[in-house]
Amino acid sequence: MSTLMLSLAAAVSKQVKTRFIRQTHHAEAAQDAFLRTLLQAHCQTEFGRELGLVDIKTIDQFRDRVPISSYSDYEPYIDRIAKGERNILTPDPVIYLSLTSGSTGKQKLIPITPRSRRFRSYVNQVSAGFIAEAAQRHQRPLGKMLLTSSLQLVGHTSSGIPYGPISAGDLRLNSTLYRQVFAHPFDALKPADSLARHYVCLLFALGDPQTRVIGANFPVLALRLADYLESYADDLIHDLETGEIASWLKLEPELRAKLERRWFPNPNRAAELRHILKTEGRLTPRSAWNLSLLITARGGTSNFYFERFPAYFGNTPIFGGLYASSEAAFGSYYDFNQDGAILAIDTGFFEFIPEDQWYVSQPQTVLASEVIPSQCYRILVTNYNGLYRYDIGDVVEVLGFYNQAPIIVFRHRLGGMLSSITEKTTEFHVMQVMQQLQQEFHVTLENFCITLSEQDIPPHYLVNIELAPGSLLPDPVSFIHQFDRHLQAIHTSYAIKRPDQIPAPRLRILAPGSFAILRQRLLQRGIPESQLKFPHISNDRQFLAGLTIEQEVEVEEVKDDWARYF
Structure with missing residues (x-):
């Protein structure tokens, strides 16, 4: 059944990708249509009325009348949303508040609605379609995925809206799909303790012969996964052989009971891994599985960590997945070992600030159809999260075009x-x-x-x-x-x-x-x-x-x- 579900998911993703490629032949029209539809949908929100969105009919009017914004412009409104007020930034109810990482500044809360989630899921499907096509072209058969991202929320607002990392929100809101593609039970992502979560995910994935893909939000997390595998190889092999789950793991009792009901001894696999460990002196992902690809972030600081990948993952190709943040999905990668992502022209409206305008208070922007290859820009986004001409602070380089859609790569944060x-x-x-x-x-x-x-x-x-x-x-x-x-x-x-x-x-x-x-x-x-x-x-x-x-x-x-x- 799981193989059938994987095949169906790949077929659907290829269809979504084909639709997106058709849009890239008409990128300017796609951007115009997206903005018009969004303005019509959001014009009667409180923020939309303040901006006068109902009177804006063209892209030029939008750029003239709506100022470039930062998080401080939205914070008072998001505080009200957290308390349960509706129709503030979006007409749709807010079902989740995505908490940004805060690695480069103050943590922020970004509204997620059913509609904004569907658009993000669409970009995910486009990316999955490109993965399926690339895997077929490079003869890398797809299979189950090992992913160790946490499902833990940070909390709930006073009105009961859950909030936490965007990765936890994506997993929770798309759990039906992920349950079909993971090499481990969905519950294996629930342990609060990081070691326990990594351990049980590794354990189930080691026992699943269909494990072909490793996913990690960032390359440093893929290296951390490899370190856990190497450090706990003996314990993992023991549990594979006996059908136990290590008693010393910090697992919540009810969760441990659930996972143990799904876990069975696999002495043949244990013997195979023990032979690898004895022969090679350590257990690595490339020796433990017949991997087809890795999915992790490209661009930015990734190449530094990729220098260490061959020792753990061999020559396994790396696919970037999405270029995305808590605020927006900016693009889909389209092939293995490529840093560039195709701008998500039909799920957000994007503007680009040229380098000579970076330190102007209200800079002049260029559109997706006007960017120049090899040039760097600050990127602005308008989308169904309720953000308008939002400056995330990302600096991207334009590598070229996929038909008429820009291919961009994240280089660094402007404040960095x-x-x-x-x-x-x-x-x-x-x-x-x-x-x-x-x-x-x-x-x-x-x-x-x-x-x-x-x-x-x-x-x-x-x-x-x-x-x-x-x-x-x-x-x-x-x-x-x-x-x-x-x-x-x-x-x-x-x-x-x-x-x-x-x-x-x-x-x-x-x-x-x-x-x-x-x-x-x-x-x-x-x-x-x-x-x-x-x-x-x-x-x-x-x-x-x-x-x-x-x-x-x-x-x-x-x-x-x-x-x-x-």
């Missing part, structure tokens, strides 16, 4: 910039540099974060790194010299200001486990595990306070040394 003077170094800049350095020095980093020194004016760049277990850096002086050199090579503003204005960077090698400590700090701040993103640059001078520095190395300044970099 670091400046010793005024050079505006982005996360994308430092990600490129650190990738080069890992290859150049044959070193693997557990993680890194660039901060600024506290006492110096102007401050030094502090390149804080933690080496992966078993990895060595014999020549840290050369490493920080090359950091400086590579950053100048790719970042013109840094290169111009570095010789005379920006002091030399310093390398700090942190003690093992430092980023695990940082991870716990971020979780304690209330950031949901499934949405946890490590910032790789931070203006917070205390962000890494208290972590042990094993070694600090400073570039020795040499007069005119910068010139030899060019």
Whole structure:
């Protein structure tokens, strides 16, 4: 039955994808039609009346009369929605409030309605259609998925509206579909304890021969899953053999009883995995399953983590799924190992702010049909969550077009910039540099974060790194010299200001486990595990306070040394 359901789901997704592709031949018309329909639907909401949406008939009128907005413009209205008031931002009832991660700022609540959920599900189906097509083209048979995202809510508002991470909301609101595609019971996502949730999901997936896909919101979470598999291999194999679920796991008693009723011994599979463990010395996803693909976020900081994927996942292709946030679904990926996503032209209205307008209070925007490949833009969205010309702060690069629809890739957050003077170094800049350095020095980093020194004016760049277990850096002086050199090579503003204005960077090698400590700090701040993103640059001078520095190395300044970099 499960195989039949998977085949039916793939067939439906292919049909939805085909419909979307037809729309990409008429992207401008699709955008115009979406906006007109939304304005008509929302014009009698309280916010819609304040904006005068009923009188807006064209895209130009919309851009002229509706100001670009940020979360602070919506917060008072969302507070009222949380208390149970209706017809505020949307005419439809709010059934969930999506809590943003807060990794790069204050956490926000975004209204989810039945209609906005359907549009997001549509983008998901488009993505699934592209997955099915790519899997067929690359001869990678689809099967069950291992996913360890939590179902835990954060709570309910005073009026009873549930709120929590967007991933938990998506899973709960689409549970019928997910129950058919998971390699583990849906209840396996319910444990509050992270280790318990990962363990039981791994256990059931190891016992299911149809497991072919691993999903993770972010690449760092896929690596964490691989670490759990390696660390608890003996326990997992034991439970496979005996039909037990480890007694030491922190599982709620009623939930444990439910899961145990679904779990049976599988001694043959246990023997197979024990042989792999004995032969290879560890258990990894690539050795445990015959994987067809991984689904995880691409763009942004992802490539840094992808450097470590081959050791755990071999050459398994990576599909980006959706380029999405709590506020909106921005696009669908369309092939394996591609960073670009096709703009979701029929589920949101999008505008783009060119780079020369980023620091203007009400900047001029261009439309999806007007963007230029290789250019970066801030992206604005108007959608059925009740957001109008909403500036999420994402900076995207246009890679090209899929028919008439832009292909975009997330590069960094606008606020995610670091400046010793005024050079505006982005996360994308430092990600490129650190990738080069890992290859150049044959070193693997557990993680890194660039901060600024506290006492110096102007401050030094502090390149804080933690080496992966078993990895060595014999020549840290050369490493920080090359950091400086590579950053100048790719970042013109840094290169111009570095010789005379920006002091030399310093390398700090942190003690093992430092980023695990940082991870716990971020979780304690209330950031949901499934949405946890490590910032790789931070203006917070205390962000890494208290972590042990094993070694600090400073570039020795040499007069005119910068010139030899060019």
